[in-house]
Amino acid sequence: MSSYKEILLVNRPEDGKIGPHLFETKERTIPEPGDGEILIKQTYMSLDPAMLGWMSEDRESYIPPVELGEVMRSSGVGEVVASNHSDFAVGDKVMGMTGWTEYLVSDGSGFNKLQDGVTEEMALCVFALPGLTATTGLYNFGKPKEGETLVVTGAAGSVGSIVGQLAKADGLRVIGVVGSDEKADWIVNELGFDGAINYKTDDLEAKLTELTPDKIDVFFENTGGPIQHHIFNRMNTHGRIVVCGMIADYQSDSPAPGPNWIPLIKKRITMRGFAMPDHWGEVPQLLEKLTPYVKQGKINYRAHTIEGLSNAQKGLNMLFEGQNKGKMLVKL
Amino acid sequence: MSSYKEILLVNRPEDGKIGPHLFETKERTIPEPGDGEILIKQTYMSLDPAMLGWMSEDRESYIPPVELGEVMRSSGVGEVVASNHSDFAVGDKVMGMTGWTEYLVSDGSGFNKLQDGVTEEMALCVFALPGLTATTGLYNFGKPKEGETLVVTGAAGSVGSIVGQLAKADGLRVIGVVGSDEKADWIVNELGFDGAINYKTDDLEAKLTELTPDKIDVFFENTGGPIQHHIFNRMNTHGRIVVCGMIADYQSDSPAPGPNWIPLIKKRITMRGFAMPDHWGEVPQLLEKLTPYVKQGKINYRAHTIEGLSNAQKGLNMLFEGQNKGKMLVKL
Numbered sequence: 001m002s003s004y005k006e007i008l009l010v011n012r013p014e015d016g017k018i019g020p021h022l023f024e025t026k027e028r029t030i031p032e033p034g035d036g037e038i039l040i041k042q043t044y045m046s047l048d049p050a051m052l053g054w055m056s057e058d059r060e061s062y063i064p065p066v067e068l069g070e071v072m073r074s075s076g077v078g079e080v081v082a083s084n085h086s087d088f089a090v091g092d093k094v095m096g097m098t099g100w101t102e103y104l105v106s107d108g109s110g111f112n113k114l115q116d117g118v119t120e121e122m123a124l125c126v127f128a129l130p131g132l133t134a135t136t137g138l139y140n141f142g143k144p145k146e147g148e149t150l151v152v153t154g155a156a157g158s159v160g161s162i163v164g165q166l167a168k169a170d171g172l173r174v175i176g177v178v179g180s181d182e183k184a185d186w187i188v189n190e191l192g193f194d195g196a197i198n199y200k201t202d203d204l205e206a207k208l209t210e211l212t213p214d215k216i217d218v219f220f221e222n223t224g225g226p227i228q229h230h231i232f233n234r235m236n237t238h239g240r241i242v243v244c245g246m247i248a249d250y251q252s253d254s255p256a257p258g259p260n261w262i263p264l265i266k267k268r269i270t271m272r273g274f275a276m277p278d279h280w281g282e283v284p285q286l287l288e289k290l291t292p293y294v295k296q297g298k299i300n301y302r303a304h305t306i307e308g309l310s311n312a313q314k315g316l317n318m319l320f321e322g323q324n325k326g327k328m329l330v331k332l
Numbered sequence: 333m334s335s336y337k338e339i340l341l342v343n344r345p346e347d348g349k350i351g352p353h354l355f356e357t358k359e360r361t362i363p364e365p366g367d368g369e370i371l372i373k374q375t376y377m378s379l380d381p382a383m384l385g386w387m388s389e390d391r392e393s394y395i396p397p398v399e400l401g402e403v404m405r406s407s408g409v410g411e412v413v414a415s416n417h418s419d420f421a422v423g424d425k426v427m428g429m430t431g432w433t434e435y436l437v438s439d440g441s442g443f444n445k446l447q448d449g450v451t452e453e454m455a456l457c458v459f460a461l462p463g464l465t466a467t468t469g470l471y472n473f474g475k476p477k478e479g480e481t482l483v484v485t486g487a488a489g490s491v492g493s494i495v496g497q498l499a500k501a502d503g504l505r506v507i508g509v510v511g512s513d514e515k516a517d518w519i520v521n522e523l524g525f526d527g528a529i530n531y532k533t534d535d536l537e538a539k540l541t542e543l544t545p546d547k548i549d550v551f552f553e554n555t556g557g558p559i560q561h562h563i564f565n566r567m568n569t570h571g572r573i574v575v576c577g578m579i580a581d582y583q584s585d586s587p588a589p590g591p592n593w594i595p596l597i598k599k600r601i602t603m604r605g606f607a608m609p610d611h612w613g614e615v616p617q618l619l620e621k622l623t624p625y626v627k628q629g630k631i632n633y634r635a636h637t638i639e640g641l642s643n644a645q646k647g648l649n650m651l652f653e654g655q656n657k658g659k660m661l662v663k664l
């Protein structure tokens with residue numbers, strides 16, 4: 001009987017800060033799957049901004065917090081290493097809500113097999129939360145039209161990079177806001193964005209004005225921060241603002257105020273906050289929309305992969321500090 | 333040949349302040365209507381918050397500004413006193429865009445006859461901009477459901493009072509925000525609102541919490557001001573915010589910031605700014621929706637009527653200072 005590690009949430013990030021004191025690593029004996037169950041050995045685990053919400057006390061959020069003493073929540077990919085379930089065979093690669101653990105037993109519900117040709121990284125970078133979130137937000141609420149201009153913040157991030165590429169494929173002018181020149185280079189030269197703004201170094205208003213001569217029809221917000229006001233003020237009549245993330249403010253006790261609402265009236269703007277848990281029922285249609293773009297090679301991605309479950313907490317900090325280049329993954 | 337007065341816009345309210353220097357009164361000779369034309373003697377004229385926008389330079393607004401030297405724009409009701417138009421007879425009462433004038437000649441386009449039993453005040457208070465705006469905003473964007481809670485600001489105003497009464501008739505809990513105890517008394521005891529908050533004297537957060545035990549599903553914003561943040565923070569999941577007016581901020585050079593957008597995501601809120609000019613094509617359906625409520629006696633209104641075209645500018649100031657009790661009208 002060999003053992004494995006799992007990581008429990010034991011404290012809440014009261015001040016929004018994530019550190020080792022929040023977690024406790026436990027060594028467990030690898031269990032046998034029961035009747036109708038499978039044993040999964042996790043190989044890749046996803047780190048996502050939503051995790052800060054899952055760790056927090058806030059009962060108003062869209063999914064309940066992780067209880068103290070529970071394995072920290074996450075999605076991931078693993079290999080079936082033992083199966084008493086007729087739908088799963090040993091060797092199957094599956095994706096689902098795995099948690100911060102090296103092994104887990106499941107009755108298979110919520111787990112889907114990876115399709116042929118889909119690697120573990122592609123599964124977590126494109127066909128999991130990032131791609132589904134990008135597709136939902138862009139098409140349900142952004143309603144992009146050929147020839148329009150879209151600005152996306154967090155444009156080198158897991159969601160933003162897909163939003164921008166989908167919009168480019170649909171014939172929009174796409175400008176991305178990023179936090180480094182390296183990311184700016186990547187989204188323009190590798191992903192084909194029409195322009196990039198480095199929010200840390202550029203003159204935000206001047207650069208935005210230069211890059212959006214026809215102003216902005218769709219604003220896909222992943223970050224918050226001071227550039228929000230500039231983008232907001234440059235919206236066109238009947239513009240759409242999709243509010244997907246505010247990572248710049250999640251860890252703040254006193255989040256920065258937003259813009260005054262007068263332009264919403266003058267320009268008859270629609271704003272929509274959303275979160276994927278409302279849209280799980282639409283996943284088949286979302287994948288139907290997303291998959292052709294991927295097959296046509298229009299969706300590039302990059303994973304920022306770190307090694308070892310014990311580094312998960314550090315990876316989460318990198319994500320909130322914007323140090324990651326691409327979708328944060330942990331390889332187990 | 334007798335004469336009449338009209339008032340031209342000759343300056344723009346650069347600092348948002350409205351005064352006599354913006355206008356010039358002209359004495360004109362009453363014209364004869366040409367072929368296919370009617371001569372209208374205006375009897376009641378409407379004063380509306382939108383007028384500040386119409387007077388301003390802002391070319392980004394939803395309708396073009398009044399040009400300098402033009403008769404100031406307004407809607408009103410008048411009597412046909414001469415007609416060379418087969419659809420209109422002398423004595424007909426008509427409503428349309430009249431302008432700040434005692435007489436005008438029109439080819440009849442944009443003018444509709446008042447229906448039987450509809451007084452001039454009712455026409456301008458309910459079946460003109462206020463009622464159409466309330467109906468559009470509430471039903472197109474607020475999507476009220478029986479048993480939900482609606483909070484409306486500017487609740488004793490021309491739009492807000494109708495929004496609240498429609499929502500009450502539909503079985504919602506309705507709380508209104510007003511600027512005086514007299515207005516609070518009117519909306520609760522005369523209009524049947526479930527509660528009122530005096531934003532000038534009440535403890536906003538405590539009173540709002542007390543009056544909305546099930547929190548807020550629909551926020552119909554007519555004013556802006558500090559209570560906006562409290563209402564925003566008390567929205568329910570999947571709440572709808574209808575942004576119709578921001579009268580508290582229209583005259584400010586540096587409008588107060590709005591709330592941070594994090595709650596839009598957590599609660600998946602939809603916000604929609606709107607203005608009637610986008611919806612003129614829907615007027616028949618809007619009237620079909622609104623008229624039964626009026627016929628059932630469910631829509632009360634009060635006009636705040638001042639006398640004489642020469643007092644129009646003073647009336648406009650009263651409106652922006654919240655001194656009016658009911659829909660501002662000028663009786664000519």
